[in-house]
Amino acid sequence: KQGFLLRKCTVEADGRKTPLGKRGWKMFYASLKGLILFMHKKPKTEEDIPEEEEYRYERQVYTEDIRNSISIHHSLASKATDYKKRPNVFRLRTAEWRIFLFQASDQEEMQDWMTMINLA
Numbered sequence: 001k002q003g004f005l006l007r008k009c010t011v012e013a014d015g016r017k018t019p020l021g022k023r024g025w026k027m028f029y030a031s032l033k034g035l036i037l038f039m040h041k042k043p044k045t046e047e048d049i050p051e052e053e054e055y056r057y058e059r060q061v062y063t064e065d066i067r068n069s070i071s072i073h074h075s076l077a078s079k080a081t082d083y084k085k086r087p088n089v090f091r092l093r094t095a096e097w098r099i100f101l102f103q104a105s106d107q108e109e110m111q112d113w114m115t116m117i118n119l120a
Ligand code: I3P
Pocket: 020, 021, 022, 023, 024, 025, 085
C-alpha cells in the first residue's frame, strides 16, 4: 500500500505532547512494507536529492525519510472520530505509545490504510 498522507504528530514516545512548533501537518508519500511505514518527503533543495535514492511519484521527487518512518509492529490505527477539523483522519498509536494523526485523500483511502496497518 502506498500513497500520499498528511501527518501530524501529537504524542511523543516519552508520553509527552509533541512540542509547539512541531505539531503541524506535513505531507509525505508513504509506503507500507512489512511492518514499516516508510515515509518519503519532498527534499528542501535539489542538492538534498541523492541520485540512487530518488523516488518519483506523480511528477514530484520524494526521497526516503528514515527519521520519519514508523514501525507499525503492535500499533493500532483507528478513525479519529474526535478530530473534527479535517475529514478522513485516522489515528496511529505505536508500540512506544507515540500518536500520529494521518489525513488520507478520501474515506476509502483512509479505510484502506487502517485495514492494511492493522492487518500487517
Ligand atoms: C501547529 C499547526 C497545526 C495545529 C497545531 C499547531 O502549529 O498550526 O495545524 O493543529 O495545533 O500547534 P505549528 O505549525 O507551529 O506546529 P490543527 O491543525 O490540528 O489545529 P495544536 O497545538 O492544537 O495541535
